[in-house]
Amino acid sequence: MSSSHTRGRRGGGGADEVLPWVIVAVFGICLVTFFGAWLGGTIGAAVSGAGWSPPEFALQSMADLVNEGPSALWPDAPVGAVICGIVLFFVLGAALIVWVVLAVRRRLSKPKGLAGRRDLTTLLPKQAAEKARSLRPSLAKSGKLDPDDTGNLLGNLEPNGPELRSSYEDVELHLMAPRSGKSTSIAAPRMLRARGAVLLTSNKADVYTVTKAERQRVGTVWTFDPQGIAHTPRTMWWDMLSEAATIEGSMRLAGHFVGAVNDDASKKDFWISAAQNTLTALFHAANRGQRQVTDLLGWLADPADRTPIDILNDAGMQALAAQLQGTIQGAVETRDGIFETARQCVACLLDPRIAAWVTPDSQVAQFSPNRHVHSKDTLYLLSKDGGGSAAGVIAAMADSVMRAGAVAAERMGGRLDPPMTAVLDEAANVCRISDLPDLYSHFGSRGINVVTLLQSYRQGSRVWGEAGMDALWSAATIKLLGAGLDDADFVEKVSKLVGEHDVSTVSISRSKDGRSRSTSYRQERVMPVDRIRALPKGTALLLATGIRPAMIRLRPWFQEPGAGHIQAAAKAETDAMTARAARGVMEQL
Structure with a gap:
């Protein structure tokens, strides 16, 4: 009985400890409620014309308000006005409380250890403007800069x-x-905001339809669409073989076609390497002999044709001619294997619709990379994925434009002004430039802003190999990691790069001598693997050189001011594209 009595006393003691706090809470709620009614009613009365005459802030006033209503405290004011003032005050107060709670939740939900405003000073508007003036001589004496100039x-x-x-x-x-x-x-905003020449590679027409009208306002739009992605008629041609004027150029041109069919540019077997050497010789012979793509395809179809060898000898390229002759005169099985591999690399040129875009045509304009980089024009390079794609031609043309930009920058004193923007969307599918990782830092120092878009780290490794993708990752000064990254090894690597931070743990122990409190610290990942994988759409993890990682919210073009007329132009272009596609189907029928 004694034990039971003791438990009852403990329980009662607990209730006795809570009761004073309940009384205080009730009194506090009543006080805050009366204050809101007192202030809101006074404001409502003042607005109605009764003047500023607050009643006495006392318990009697509270009782009068409850028992007799608003007229007891504000007899000269309309009851409706007083009630509206009270209701409005409470609505605004509730909205303020909700806003504060949401702001606190957002701040608490941000992982500790990521970069804040102070860490990102070099990326803030003021510092960005100062850096832009130092990089672009044309802005040195300008007044307030447009944000997109910075x-x-x-x-x-x-x-x-x-x-x-x-x-x-x-x-x-x-x-x-x-x-x-x-x-x-990323892709569309870059093009809409670009200040100089623009280049886009893609396997879809979505960015094309959104940006075409806006880019036409500032310069000429060139659309290289050999496979009818946007169903545009051919209004241009590009002299692809002009890139083969030197051995280096011929080798690069051959490499683009080889890379389009070789899944890993870092791994070339005998047949791939031999095919690239053969294509190098044939491309250079076609350039020196002022021949066309059809001649090149004919030489590949008939290895016994000595025309390219004779052209190289006449041009004084005896070593290259001897190498080609050695390949042709080698074992039949080896020669046929090499030529068959070379034929597969340039198989897209067998399609007359694709070959027409790189064949001289006096009826349409000729695209010049050297002129393009000095303009504010736009070049859309569109190609499908998979077999039969024009990826080799697309990569060759993109590489030609960017290298022309590098040459122009050197002639301008080091950097292009205004800078050129190259958006390589679906770079691993339609723009496989084998040495892109090595060119990255060079392009950046020349005012060529290259933006490479990939679906995953593994996709890039498949094209450039692990070492090449690591080099591309290291060379990129700005890296954005968005939603949907499912490569466990890569996400683990990113989690380690983001780093760790100290997390405090409070321990409370009780004894007969009282209660003690201690704090210990442990290291914990700032962004665990599961959190990186579950990044919500519209956000991205920013990794910038020399700056702690930061979380940013992306800004889609359709949420920006002035998006209405862009949407209207995009719809008009989409409708026109659909009509062109329908006409094409009817013509085929």
Whole structure:
């Protein structure tokens, strides 16, 4: 009985300890409620014309308000006005409380250990403007700069930070899964905001339809669409064989076609290497002999044809001619294997629709990379994925434009002004430039802002090999990692790069001497693997050289001011594209 009595006393003691706090809470709620009614009613009465005459803030006033209503405290004011003032005050108060709670939740939800505003000073608008003036002589004496003159918009710092911009000497790598914002938040905004010449590679027409009308406002639009991605008629041609004027150029041109069919550019077997050497000789012979693509295909179809050898000898290229002759005169099985591999590499040129885009035609304009880099024109390079794609031609043309930009920059004193923007969307599918990782840092120092978009790290490794992709990752000064990254090894690597931070743990122990409190610290990942994988759409992890990682919110083009007329133009272009596609189907029937 004694034990039971003791438990009852303990329980009662607990209730006795809670009761004073309940009384205080009830009194506090009544006080805050009366204050809101007192102030809101006074404001409502003042607005109605009764003047500012607050009643006495006392318990009697509270009782009068409850028992007799608003007229007891504000007899000269309309009851409706007083009630409206009270209701409005409470509505605004509730909205303020909700806003504060949400702001606190957003701040608490941001992982500790990521970069804040102070860490990102070089990417903030003021510092971006200062850097732009130092990089672009044309802006040195300008007044207030347009934000797009200062650098590329990356997004807004989470949760409520300012916008962040990379400089025009940065080169970027963006890894995002399909339908996570690559086109709407990266590719299209880059083109809409670009200040100089623009280049885009893609296997879809979505960015083309959104940006074409806006780019036409500032310069000429060139659309290289040999496979009818946007169903545009052919209004241009490009002299592809002019790139083979030197041995180096011929080798690069051959490498683009080889890379289009070779899954890993870092691994070339005997047949691939031999085919590239043969194509190098044939491309150079076609250039020296002023021949066309059809002649090149004829030489590949008939290895016994001595025309390319004779052309090389006449041009004084005896060593290259001897190498080609050695291949032709080798064992039949080896020769046929080499030529068959070479034929597969340039198989896309067998399609007359594709070959027409790289064959001289006096009826349409000729595209010149050297002129393009000095203009504000736009070049769209569109190609399908898979077999029969024009990826080799697309890669060759993109490489030609970027190398022309590098040459122009050297002649201008080091950098292009305004800078050129090269958006390599689906770079692993339609623009496999084998030495792109090695060119990255060079392009950045020349005012060529290269933006490479990939679906995953593994996709890039498949094209450039592990070493090549590591080099591309290291060379990129700006890296954005968006939603949908499912490569466990890569996400683990990123989690380690983001780093760790100290997490405090409070321990409370009780004894007969009282209660003690101690705090211990442990290391914990700032961004665990599962959190990186579950990044919500519209956000991205920013890794910038020399700066702690930061979380940013992307800014899609359709959420920006003035998006209405862009949407209207995009719809008109989409409708026109659909009509062209329908006409094409009817013509085939």
